[in-house]
Amino acid sequence: MNPSSQKTPLGRRSFLHLAAAAASSAAGVSAAGAVGAACRPPLPREAGRTVATLWFSYGGKNREVLLDLVSRFNASQARVAIRATFQGDYFEALAKLRTALAANVAPTFSHVVGEVIPYLARAQVLEPLDSYERCDEFIPQLGQKGAFRDGHTHPTVAIPFNRSTPIMYANANLLDTLPSTWDELRDTARRLTRPSVGDPRWGFEVPISWWFWVAMLGQAGGTLIDTDGTPSLGADAGERALRFWQTLVHTDRSMRPPAGRDYNAWQVTNQDFLAGRAAVIWTSTAFLRYLEDTASFPVIAAPLPKDLRASVPTGGTFFVILRSAPPEEKEAAWTFLRWMCQPEQTISWATRTGYLPVTQAAVAQLRDSGYYDAHPNDRVAYEQLSAVEPWPWVPNLFRIQRDIVEPRLEDAVHRNLDAHAVMNSARAAARRPV
Amino acid sequence: MRPRKPWHPAALLGPSLLLLAVFVVFPVALAALASLYSWDLLTPPEFVGLANYRALAEGGELLGVALRTLGFSVLVVTGAMTLGLAIALLVHRPGRLFALVRGAVFSAYVVSWVAVALLWMGLLDPDAGLVAAVLRALGLGRVGFLGDPDTVLATLAAVTVWKVTGYAMILFLAGLEAIPPVLHEAASLDGAGHWNRFRHVTWPTLGPTTAFVATTSLILSFQAFDVVRIMTQGGPARASTLFVYAIYEQVFLNLSVGKASALTVVFFTLLLALATLQLRAWRARGMS
Numbered sequence: 224m225n226p227s228s229q230k231t232p233l234g235r236r237s238f239l240h241l242a243a244a245a246a247s248s249a250a251g252v253s254a255a256g257a258v259g260a261a262c263r264p265p266l267p268r269e270a271g272r273t274v275a276t277l278w279f280s281y282g283g284k285n286r287e288v289l290l291d292l293v294s295r296f297n298a299s300q301a302r303v304a305i306r307a308t309f310q311g312d313y314f315e316a317l318a319k320l321r322t323a324l325a326a327n328v329a330p331t332f333s334h335v336v337g338e339v340i341p342y343l344a345r346a347q348v349l350e351p352l353d354s355y356e357r358c359d360e361f362i363p364q365l366g367q368k369g370a371f372r373d374g375h376t377h378p379t380v381a382i383p384f385n386r387s388t389p390i391m392y393a394n395a396n397l398l399d400t401l402p403s404t405w406d407e408l409r410d411t412a413r414r415l416t417r418p419s420v421g422d423p424r425w426g427f428e429v430p431i432s433w434w435f436w437v438a439m440l441g442q443a444g445g446t447l448i449d450t451d452g453t454p455s456l457g458a459d460a461g462e463r464a465l466r467f468w469q470t471l472v473h474t475d476r477s478m479r480p481p482a483g484r485d486y487n488a489w490q491v492t493n494q495d496f497l498a499g500r501a502a503v504i505w506t507s508t509a510f511l512r513y514l515e516d517t518a519s520f521p522v523i524a525a526p527l528p529k530d531l532r533a534s535v536p537t538g539g540t541f542f543v544i545l546r547s548a549p550p551e552e553k554e555a556a557w558t559f560l561r562w563m564c565q566p567e568q569t570i571s572w573a574t575r576t577g578y579l580p581v582t583q584a585a586v587a588q589l590r591d592s593g594y595y596d597a598h599p600n601d602r603v604a605y606e607q608l609s610a611v612e613p614w615p616w617v618p619n620l621f622r623i624q625r626d627i628v629e630p631r632l633e634d635a636v637h638r639n640l641d642a643h644a645v646m647n648s649a650r651a652a653a654r655r656p657v
Numbered sequence: 658m659r660p661r662k663p664w665h666p667a668a669l670l671g672p673s674l675l676l677l678a679v680f681v682v683f684p685v686a687l688a689a690l691a692s693l694y695s696w697d698l699l700t701p702p703e704f705v706g707l708a709n710y711r712a713l714a715e716g717g718e719l720l721g722v723a724l725r726t727l728g729f730s731v732l733v734v735t736g737a738m739t740l741g742l743a744i745a746l747l748v749h750r751p752g753r754l755f756a757l758v759r760g761a762v763f764s765a766y767v768v769s770w771v772a773v774a775l776l777w778m779g780l781l782d783p784d785a786g787l788v789a790a791v792l793r794a795l796g797l798g799r800v801g802f803l804g805d806p807d808t809v810l811a812t813l814a815a816v817t818v819w820k821v822t823g824y825a826m827i828l829f830l831a832g833l834e835a836i837p838p839v840l841h842e843a844a845s846l847d848g849a850g851h852w853n854r855f856r857h858v859t860w861p862t863l864g865p866t867t868a869f870v871a872t873t874s875l876i877l878s879f880q881a882f883d884v885v886r887i888m889t890q891g892g893p894a895r896a897s898t899l900f901v902y903a904i905y906e907q908v909f910l911n912l913s914v915g916k917a918s919a920l921t922v923v924f925f926t927l928l929l930a931l932a933t934l935q936l937r938a939w940r941a942r943g944m945s
Contacts, residue, residue: 318909325698342912346699421793423784482783482804484890500784626911630895637806637894648716655712 263327265549269304275548275555276330277307280316280540281385284513288575296562303555312486313540324348324547331548332556334540338624340381341371341616343543350544351378355557358382358564359582364611365537366581372448372615381541382560383581385572387508388535388607389438391525394518397502401525405442405467408503408528412477415502426477428501430488431468431636433629434538435505438527439464441534441612448615454623454653456646463530465635465642473639480636507538508604511577515600524600526607533610539578579604619653627652685925691918698914709919718895718903719923725810726879726900726927732814733821733878738870740818741825742863746855748826749833759830763823770820770883777816778803778888803889806896813884813897821877825870832866833859868939875935879928900924 266274281289286309293307310316313336323329324346335343343349361368365386371377393401397415402408412426429435437447445460457464471478479501481491493510495501497518505527515522527535542563544556562568569585572578574594580586586605589595595602614620627649635645660666692709696702713719744762748755765773780787781802792800802812836859844854882901885891891898891906898906900920908917 314910321698321912322909342697343699346697348699423799480804480893482801482889482893484892487890488892495784498784621912626907626913626916633892634894637896652712652716 262549263329263547265552272300272302272304273551273555274304274306275332275552275559277305277556277559278310278316278320278330278333279307280310280313280334282309282312284516285385285509285576285578288572292563292568292572293559296559299562300558303558305555305559314485324545327547329545329547331552332542332544332560334384334542335381336540337370337381337537337614337616339621340367340541340543341373341618342621344371344377344380345618348546349380350546350548350553351380352382352544352557353378356561358561359566359569359584361581362579362583362586362608364608364613365579367541370614370616372452372617381543382564383539384542384560384563385509385539385576385578386537386541386581387539387578388537388604388611389435389505389527390508390511390535390604390607391503391505391527392496392510392514393503393523393525394496394499395521395523401503401523402528403525404528405530409467409471409475409477411503412471413475416475416477418476424499425479425495425501427471427503428479428481428492428495429468429505430492431480431633432485432488433624433632434536436461436464436468436628436632437536437612438505438534439467439530441536442527442530442532444531446612446615448617448620452617454617454619454650456623456628456650456653461649462642462646465632465646467530468632468636469639469642472636480633484633508577508579509539511600511604512575513577522600524603526603526610533607534612535607535610536614537611574598574601577601577604579608623653685922688918688921688925691914692916692922694915696914697912702914705915709913709915710923713916713919713923719920721895722898722900722903722920723923723927725896725898729810729814729817729881729899730875730878732811733817733881734871734874736814736818737821737825737874738867740822741870742829742867744822744826745829745833746859749830759826762826765820766823766827768820771887773816773820774884774887777819781812804893806894809889809893809897813881813888816888817878817881817884821874825874828866828870829863832863836862872935875931879924900927 266276268274277293279286279289290307293305297304308330310319310333316333317335317339320329320333320335329348340349361383363369365383367377367379367381367383391401398411402411408427415424415426417424440447440457440461443457443460443463445457445464446455447457449455455461468478472480479495481488481495483491489506492501492504492506493514496504496506496514499520508524511524526533542560544553544560548556563572564582566582566585566588569580569582570589573580573585574589580589589601595605631645631649634640635642691702693704693706694702695705695708710719744758748758748762781789783789783799783801783804788802789799792798801808803809840858840862841854844858849857880901881899882905885897885899885902886905889897891902901924904917904920904924907913907920
């Protein structure tokens, strides 16, 4: 904590909360109220059961599966119940969560992207979970272990549940084998592109998003944050990744950056693929079942292609319990999380959505039952875990993503800006304290 | 008029001034203070002086947002006023057909922004939209509309004009109703044709209405948020990030209260300058 912030007699923090409300009112949106570090009052019990609230972000099919699991859990419990509420996509839900935390009306638990956990942990709003009864053993690449890079020891604050990696999908009617290197991807994309005003098809499509750029940065041999904590943003590898996109979009004209930003662009990518306007796409394993079930053509999945090596980041979210919730609600939330981590639920969630099974026990059951032999696309998603590059959880990771890298990537790809200059400016901004 | 007591003017102005102070002056002052801090709502704020302004200025974000918002406003205000006036002149006639047209044009204004934005997203889809199909039928090329940084702002402005033209039309119709028919009759007797009657009778008499439409359209265009949030989320490449959306993005999506507050202060200053210029222009033309 900044010592000077504690000396102001009139409560600068409260003053600033009002200022945030003012800034947001000027923007025509609702804003935060008071700081919510204290424990909020418990919710009224329902039919004698403790109610824990869950704010979730899954849309479409994944939302149906989650609500089904919640309803099964509620039917199986006599003492606790979960009330799940949809809060928009990950970023909308995060915005609401922060505001609710500031106003001391946060839910009992929620789920957030990994990049934001260092920030929430630093704000001390997450419940340490080490004292709770343990869950089944998690797959190491998907859990919190070893992710924090700030030199401090951290308690467990995040439980993996809907975890994913980026993966490549292709229309199997258009190609038999999927590209395994960047060069092959470039050739394939050029070959499959059909320039036509009336019925165009792009060989390749991927949202211009930080997640995929981080994957390519790793494939080009770079690391986002150096071991000493310097945000090098992959150095040359980061630039090479950006240039590869620019080549596909502007030189080869074999890739179209999808319209919209954030998850709207992801949705457009899926729709273009399903409508036959994109032959090969990169998106999340989370859409595996949706794409397979919806496409009018056979869908094949493959690992992302290599440049110098294979590399993918993990995606999806972690469950977190909010510290401000009353103890009985936290216990209820933990009961639900433990239930979700049992193989039956983990398998149900993974096989009905495409998210990765997060516990060793669930994977063992799936392997032994022959599930991966019968579902080769699921096997690809699982096997790609061997190429996972763990996220460096440094406190400003989310700022680097949202405020620094993502807007520059969009700008550079759409306007074909000099990749070296763009990444230099990003690195300079990432090193600035504000 | 002289007040009966010296304190009467202050008493009459008091409630308005109080509301203005509570809901405008105080929040803006707080935003100005918050703009001097680095803060993310949850961790302790840190005093950084003018660093938020510097960061916004150095990256070109501030200038970009200001120019885009001004450009968008110019397109919306001129488009809505021109079309609103043109339609008002065309439908300012008796009869059921014209009443139907007036109702149809105005109906867009009362429909929610969400519905309007979704409707136009469908129409403007470069692959499956009706507009794309018409362009193809005409042998014209593919236009990205919302997916192209060069066309997105004009597209959003066009959608906004489509929605608010009905409002401008209604106001101009009211203005036209207020013009005494005798003025047109006198001008006709003097041999004035359609154009001269419009130029020398209609247009000057519509002055106050025009000023009102211009002001309200300007305010509306500066407040644009829903259309951006739903149709483009400020993209592609921030080409449609207008002021209010930029503030929302900074405070809620990027976790930066300080930068959002800095943008708010600049936004307020810009609006204040524009309002002052407009007021002076009206006063110079003798309008109240």
